[in-house]
Ligand SMILES: O=C(O)CCC(=O)C(=O)O
């Protein structure tokens with residue numbers, strides 16, 4: 457059984473935006489994230505571990521969809537405007553066991569990741585702060 461978590465983010469304008477961080481680099485621990493952002497902008501995504509951050513332009517009426525932990529993202533605050541975003545995180549149930557599907561392994565192949573309880577994975581993510589795409593390391597064999 458899945459769970460859904462709705463967050464309401466308010467990023468106040470900051471007179472020194474270069475000294476502030478809205479949300480540090482991270483990837484989500486949800487199966488899917490569906491995000492509504494206002495027209496202020498400030499959400500950036502980064503492909504793999506490359507250095508280039510790409511601004512996700514706000515498009516009126518459009519939703520941003522993240523699949524699993526596929527993309528690192530961050531939020532920079534504006535020097536003059538408040539920003540509001542509303543992500544909906546579709547997650548596993550807290551007591552669900554997540555891990556690699558045995559069906560996708562070749563005969564004799566060892567999985568890279570172990571089975572973990574979703575609640576433990578979630579708690580690990582929020583215990584360490586935003587550090588890019590490293591939550592998955594928790595499940596490494
Ligand atoms: O505010 C945003 O646009 C993104 C928020 C976010 O990345 C998160 O809550 O995980």
Ligand SMILES: [Fe+2]
Pocket residue numbers: 482483484529
């Ligand atoms: Fe996120």
